[in-house]
Amino acid sequence: MKDQLIIFDTTLRDGEQSPGASMTREEKLRIARQLERMRVDVIEAGFAAASNGDFESVRAIAEAIKESTVCSLARANEHDIRRAGEAIRPAALGRIHTFIATSPIHMEKKLRMTPDQVVEQAVKAIGWAREYTDDIEFSAEDAGRSELDFLCRIFEAVIKAGATTINVPDTVGYNVPQQFAATLAQLIERVPNSDKVVWSVHCHNDLGLAVANSLAAVMAGARQVECTINGLGERAGNAALEEIVMAVRTRRDIFQCDTRIDTTQIVPASKLVSGVTGFPVQPNKAIVGANAFAHESGSSTARPTRSCAPRTWAGGRTSWCSASTPGATRSAPGCRRSASWSSPRST
């Protein structure tokens, strides 16, 4: 049997942090319900300690959602973790996701803490979180620019303290696929008890590599990917959920895992997020753009519709449809395309 790849959606937390994408509690609830319908494993509902409004949103989602785990982010301090713990208390399945920076520059300039103090604080944070739930995720913020030896040390300590998911974020979108995969592989090999936890990645798209880095990490053993609908997120955004899911589903021959996602719910989720935020999806966006091939709705084959026979062009290039070839004007017979979208605010 193939491993399960856990899909952790952070549209409502990291996605919402992109300027102009803030959402009301009602909008967040609508999106959370769609994520649950899509069978997302973990919904990061917000950052409960950020404000009373954030707390109330996380709590409302924790009350409404039954099938997905509901998670709140929390800095590694007692106040944040207790707010997160209270907010997720009504959840059928609740997770606390705590983080602290581990790169030399962040530890020194942002936290003003020594590496020893950072490890100590992280371990304390896991202890507070355990008062609320056994499902605890720890993130090493800016792991992509952290020293591997230090990452091994802090991960070993938090696993011993009770963390169950270890997240390796490329916070500033600085990594490239081969190197990021090598980092994951080394962490999994070197950290004691690495087989007792789920390894996770969280990639940003500053170099256009968020999905590529995430998938490279999956090949190296990561079994949770943090992502957002339409790649929503600060700056160039986060890894796009729909691209991760469809890559893994379409190329099951390559990836030794699969997701639980109901792919027929991807396009509705994309439209909902675009409509709520007012952020349009570029027409040539992979999987959900208006020009991308449509999904077969209601089908269990869970592939983009490519009903045209594949063609191999001079030079060995293969395409599925004449319409995808530069200069071609007609779709091949039977090629179904997604309907074009009306203005995003109207959906």
Ligand SMILES: [Zn+2]
């Ligand atoms: Zn992020």
